[in-house]
Amino acid sequence: GAGVSQSPSNKVTEKGKDVELRCDPISGHTALYWYRQSLGQGLEFLIYFQGNSAPDKSGLPSDRFSAERTGGSVSTLTIQRTQQEDSAVYLCASSSTVALSYEQYFGPGTRLTVT
Template sequence: GAGVSQSPSNKVTEKGKDVELRCDPISGHTALYWYRQSLGQGLEFLIYFQGNSAPDKSGLPSDRFSAERTGGSVSTLTIQRTQQEDSAVYLCASSLALGSAYEQYFGPGTRLTVT
């Protein structure tokens, strides 16, 4: 079956512009996660969604970052007034459910470059 997909695969934007990153999770997966990975670094947790419950936003680095998940499926991560330090690969992952024992399936990521 289809895996997690993300779009666009690459995004170059000017400092100060807003960007939207999209994630399509695996069908039937109720949990969805966003991570940020800077060059040569590990993953940084941003936010997770579980079904229609309120998301855990505690990892979002500033109020310029927001995310939503419509209909319990597709998710969009929005970064407003982008800064150069926002440049990174943004990874989305989904899992069958929210829980410590569930493996996460990652998408290919969106490489964001802020110039």
């Protein structure tokens, strides 16, 4: 079956612009996660959606970052007024809590470059 997909695969933007990154999770997965992978910081958790519960935003680095998940499926991560330190690969993952598996399946990522 189809895995997690993300778009765009690459995004170059100018400092100060807003960007939107999209994630399509595996069909039927109730949990969706956003992570960021950068050279200096490694892999960091950003935000987590589980079903209809309020999202866990504890990993968002600043109020310029936000995310939403519509209809319990597709998610969009928005970064406002981008800064050079936002340059990273943004990864989306989804998981099913059926049978308490909790393993997360990752998309290919969106490489964001802020110039």
